[in-house]
Amino acid sequence: MVCDTDPARLTIAMLPIRSADLILGKCVHFNVFPKVFRRWISAGELNTLKTYAPKLRSEPISTKSLNGNAKLTRKTSARRFNFPRKNVISITPVAVDKLKELLLSQDKLLRIGVKQKGCAGQSYSFEYVDQPDKFDEIVEQDGVRVIVQRRALLQIIGSSMDFKDDDLQSRFVFSNPNVKSTCGCGESFVTNNP
Template identity: 50%
Template sequence: MAALRTSLRATKKSRLRPRKAIMTLTPKAVEQLQRLFEQPDARLVRIGVKNRGCSGLAYNLEYVDKPGKFDEQVEQDGVKVLVDSKALFSIIGSEMDWIEDKLSARFVFKNPNITEHCGCGESFSVS
């Protein structure tokens, strides 16, 4: 019978890095989303991107009844939003905020992945 040989070898400990957040929500965004979800016909909000504008991509928010098969869920301060799986590469690491001024009220995104954006601010591109 052949003997089994074993040897011990020192290995470096692997360091686990924290997973980068898909997206974060500011307190104002959380408040506005809570107001939206308090409506009698409240549904889920899915965030995605569409091909639009002169730079290629624009954010798209839509109400949905249930998550898509590959949607990612972001939960913060009791608020849940969905991120379309096709938009993950474009959105990862972004911050969603709610801004109100004299002329409008809207969600805005601070996105570290943007490489170019159009002059009007409607669309962007990532590389």
């Protein structure tokens, strides 16, 4: 690919300066997701990039043309990427009401996990914890915060959590798209993910 020779035509939305960005001669490669832009820069612009590089590692900058007169301005966002994230599991309104009832009596959080148990191999587990572990996923829905254990993410991602109350028992049930098979009693399951 040939570098663009007209610097006035190139505008970059975000300019993350990282060690992954390559400077080859006077042709700079900007790794900007999802495209890679390349163009020729002057020695003055190269010095400007080197000056701003330590400051730009922590957060993105706003859209600006990179000719010699443009100023780099920072966004006010504290996070590097502020994309909306979809919850790992969805919780039905009935389950939300039951979780609110359970968590009101406890001053803790509820962690959902998967344990080796039952005739099929895996079973859902629930435990109260004071705070999430470092890599646990926090799911917030309708004012309820539930933690999904890091080791259980691949087994229950995309699941829907519901609460069933019938004549025999009251329990949380999961509609899990990752389940390959269940045991006869329905208490344990096998997933597609190891």
